[in-house]
Amino acid sequence: MARRDLRSPRLFVAIRFPEAVxxxxxxxxxxxxxxxxxxxxxxxxxxxxxxxPSPLSTRDVGRxxxxxxxxxxxxxxxxSGHFPLRGDPETLWIGVAENPALVSLQRRVEAAxxxxxxxxxxxxxxxxxxxxxxKGCDPGEVGxxxxxxxxxxxxxxxxxxxxxxxxxLRAEGAVHEVEASYELKPA
Numbered sequence: 001m002a003r004r005d006l007r008s009p010r011l012f013v014a015i016r017f018p019e020a021v022x023x024x025x026x027x028x029x030x031x032x033x034x035x036x037x038x039x040x041x042x043x044x045x046x047x048x049x050x051x052x053p054s055p056l057s058t059r060d061v062g063r064x065x066x067x068x069x070x071x072x073x074x075x076x077x078x079x080s081g082h083f084p085l086r087g088d089p090e091t092l093w094i095g096v097a098e099n100p101a102l103v104s105l106q107r108r109v110e111a112a113x114x115x116x117x118x119x120x121x122x123x124x125x126x127x128x129x130x131x132x133x134x135k136g137c138d139p140g141e142v143g144x145x146x147x148x149x150x151x152x153x154x155x156x157x158x159x160x161x162x163x164x165x166x167x168x169l170r171a172e173g174a175v176h177e178v179e180a181s182y183e184l185k186p187a
Contacts, residue, residue, distance in 0.1 A: 009166035011050035011061060013109050015159055016178070017043055017129075021077075024154050025094060025129065031148070032092065032141045035132040042176050043129050045075075045096065047106045047162060048113060049121060056117060062164050062180045064116035068108045072160045072184040073101035077129065080149040082142055089142045090135040094152060096127035105162065105184075160184055 017025075026040040053061050076097040082089035096102065106125050114120060134142050164180045 009058075009168050011053055011058065011179070012046050012165050012167060013048040013050065013065065013113075013162060014044040014046050014165050015075075015162050016165075017045075017157065021154060021157055025077075025131065028094075028149055028152065029131050031145050032132065032134055032137050034137045035092065035134045036173070037132045038130060039173075042174070043131075044165070044176070045127055045129055047109045047125075050113065050118060053118060058164070058166070058179055060116060061113070061118070064112045064118075065109065065162075065164055065180070065182055067115075068105070068112050068162075068182060070105045070108055070184050071101065072158065072186055073099070073105075074156050074158055075099050075102055077154040077157065078152065080131075080146045080152055081128070082134065082146065088135075088139055089137070090133065091130055092132045092134045092142060092145060093128035093130050094149070096129070099127075102127060102159075105159075109162070160186075 022040040022043050025043050029037045029040075050061060076099070077094050078097045079095040081093055081095055083091040083093070103125065106127075110120070161181050161183050163178045163182070166177050166179050167174045168177075
């Protein structure tokens with residue numbers, strides 16, 4: 001099996017958060033020994049992981065996303081959880097309250113990418129904001145974090161755009177860059 005070049009960028013489509021939201025999330029990002037906490041400037045809600053878009057270029061993917069039409073909306077962050085949902089936790093996250101406008105945007109992004117030739121992702125959309133990698137951490141501490149933050153709420157976050165982002169894996173962790181931004185219409 002060929003070894004993947006860790007410097008090759010992978011693409012994803014995401015909603016990024018204003019500084020105040022990132023700071024509120026950073027304020028709760030502690031309490032699990034050995035967790036690899038994400039830097040606050042990288043907090044995002046992934047609408048669609050693209051990966052390596054070959055044979056398409058980043059420009060082709062960007063062009064497809066430029067066809068997405070949707071209205072701006074508000075979303076609420078609520079509660080916490082982990083993946084996988086069963087077994088030892090690997091990823092710790094903050095959830096997103098049910099939101100039809102968010103689901104509609106995600107479906108439009110998915111449809112645009114499929115029209116461009118990107119195969120379907122093959123998993124259900126589960127909106128969340130990843131806080132940390134907790135693989136190998138004490139499941140009891142992860143559970144305590146979830147109990148302490150189970151009632152976490154951050155409401156009325158305005159979403160007026162989404163982004164095509166790249167992620168480059170480095171030894172010290174992933175580095176995310178915004179490749180293009182797409183405005184949503186005023187509601």
